[in-house]
Amino acid sequence: MIEARGLTKRYGTTAAVNDLSFTIRPGVVTGFLGPNGAGKTTTMRLILGLDRPSAGTVTVNGKPHRQSLTPMCDVGALLDARAVHGGRSARNHLLCLAETNGIPRRRVDEVLGIVGLADTGRKRSRGFSLGMSQRLGIAGALLGDPGILMFDEPVNGLDPEGIRWIRTLMRSLAAQGRTVFVSSHLMSEMENTADHLIVIGRGRLIADCGMAEFIARSSGHTVLVRTPEPDAMARAAAAAGGQVARATGPQGAVELEISGLTEERIGDIAFANGIRLHHVSPSRASLEQAFMELTADSVEYRARTGA
Amino acid sequence: MAVLAMNPRASVAGTLRSELTKLRSVRSTYWTLFLLVVAGVAWAIADCAGEASHWPQMAAQDRLGFDPTQSSIVGLAELGQLVVVVLGALTITSEYSTGMIRTSLAVMPRRGALYAAKAAVLTAVTLVVAVVTSFISFSAGQYLLRGTHVAATLSQPDVLRAVLGSATYVVLSALLVFGLGAILRSTAGAMTTAFGVLFLVPELAKALPSAWYADVVRWLPGGDVVNAVTGTRIGNSNPHLFSAWGELAVFAGYVVILLVVGALAFSRRDA
Numbered sequence: 001m002i003e004a005r006g007l008t009k010r011y012g013t014t015a016a017v018n019d020l021s022f023t024i025r026p027g028v029v030t031g032f033l034g035p036n037g038a039g040k041t042t043t044m045r046l047i048l049g050l051d052r053p054s055a056g057t058v059t060v061n062g063k064p065h066r067q068s069l070t071p072m073c074d075v076g077a078l079l080d081a082r083a084v085h086g087g088r089s090a091r092n093h094l095l096c097l098a099e100t101n102g103i104p105r106r107r108v109d110e111v112l113g114i115v116g117l118a119d120t121g122r123k124r125s126r127g128f129s130l131g132m133s134q135r136l137g138i139a140g141a142l143l144g145d146p147g148i149l150m151f152d153e154p155v156n157g158l159d160p161e162g163i164r165w166i167r168t169l170m171r172s173l174a175a176q177g178r179t180v181f182v183s184s185h186l187m188s189e190m191e192n193t194a195d196h197l198i199v200i201g202r203g204r205l206i207a208d209c210g211m212a213e214f215i216a217r218s219s220g221h222t223v224l225v226r227t228p229e230p231d232a233m234a235r236a237a238a239a240a241g242g243q244v245a246r247a248t249g250p251q252g253a254v255e256l257e258i259s260g261l262t263e264e265r266i267g268d269i270a271f272a273n274g275i276r277l278h279h280v281s282p283s284r285a286s287l288e289q290a291f292m293e294l295t296a297d298s299v300e301y302r303a304r305t306g307a
Numbered sequence: 308m309a310v311l312a313m314n315p316r317a318s319v320a321g322t323l324r325s326e327l328t329k330l331r332s333v334r335s336t337y338w339t340l341f342l343l344v345v346a347g348v349a350w351a352i353a354d355c356a357g358e359a360s361h362w363p364q365m366a367a368q369d370r371l372g373f374d375p376t377q378s379s380i381v382g383l384a385e386l387g388q389l390v391v392v393v394l395g396a397l398t399i400t401s402e403y404s405t406g407m408i409r410t411s412l413a414v415m416p417r418r419g420a421l422y423a424a425k426a427a428v429l430t431a432v433t434l435v436v437a438v439v440t441s442f443i444s445f446s447a448g449q450y451l452l453r454g455t456h457v458a459a460t461l462s463q464p465d466v467l468r469a470v471l472g473s474a475t476y477v478v479l480s481a482l483l484v485f486g487l488g489a490i491l492r493s494t495a496g497a498m499t500t501a502f503g504v505l506f507l508v509p510e511l512a513k514a515l516p517s518a519w520y521a522d523v524v525r526w527l528p529g530g531d532v533v534n535a536v537t538g539t540r541i542g543n544s545n546p547h548l549f550s551a552w553g554e555l556a557v558f559a560g561y562v563v564i565l566l567v568v569g570a571l572a573f574s575r576r577d578a
Contacts, residue, residue, distance in 0.1 A: 051577040083406025092332035099325035101315040
């Protein structure tokens, strides 16, 4: 359990983190979402005691991490996968971490196996790809078998196989009853992984709610439908009160973007009208859209369109 | 996932082991320590072989002033400080340049303990290597000087002090730059400042009016400390200096100040 109360970090006059209060609970994956520069990394650094808050408090299992007697057992964190000494082998890197907390050497080999680096453990980490570095960072986070895991943008630079691996890992860690706190600036990364969302923008809390609630809240929730009979489907959906827009999907296929109707309702309408459906999904764009709308006022760096 | 049988706790002993592993697991450590040994021994061989070959032609007065102990071990202090500042700086600044400091502090949040463990391991490793090098340099030098009949032995007055003092000076130099590294968090910055303190400050002081210089010289770091610490001939030493131990204490004083300021910076500032 991580608890922040009025957490604030100012650099000069700008507040990187501004009066944040939240509780991150065990047993679920909590996504930490916000545009670049929103203060996600600063918040994680505050949780780990790397930075001192200007005001407010943040505790890990009820106490500041700086006072922890069992730091690796309390929380395992991956902040920056590249933040290792490139001249050191993966195994020695992990050994350096393990020894501080009296974690036995065999655990180092064990976590190397878990992240799939068993064969590269003796190589110097300088030559690692970003994906391998991420795995090494995750191995370090797992060393102490911690109750809380914290990952800052863990899928950055991972290939699809790696992304799927880390999603599965995070889900299984949460299923074991652990607290999993993972940041991202991309909504799409969160929708398949997180159960709960904390959204911040310009250091302030924007939303703290379940993923389902977040999706439902989004104003422009649309459902993407692909069917060999788009005209019939469009008519039927419109008759049922939906708004229908036509779009061109991959390979030039016609797609319908239907808003105002749930996926279930659309399926029922199609069945009632004898229309074959090839694809029904909540539009990913709509989730991104909801996120963008929510954070629109708080984007730190924005390209001015038309400029 | 297997649950660990033991309950992992952060400890000072564990952190010491970890810091030793950090030092042992990168190549730069071996390079700098190897260079330290080479610098000390090579100086001893070159200087003492040279003196031995000049000996037959040397004037009586020069023979009297010749310090066989200093000839064999001054190189360790004089050159060794150049080498060991690299190791002293990297021990702490590489944590910042690589970003490793964030992980190090996450797994060992008691900053004072981490800082002390780093300093302790640096001290232990450089002390062992410097002491061994000093004895090797001394022995090699005295062997080469055996034909002069003035070769020193460890049982003579001040000789053991000079041999150990030379090694101690090297360790203090490493700690000096370690403290600077904690304050500046930059390898280049720490090394440049260390060279400024060890070489530039004593040179600049020479520009002072000679009466002032006589008053401040005993408080300066750098060359005069090396001279006082490694010398065993009373007549050779600068009358304005403290004793060898006194000069070593002055130097140690600066090191302690930098280590304390470094410790405060390390524990107070955001990582």
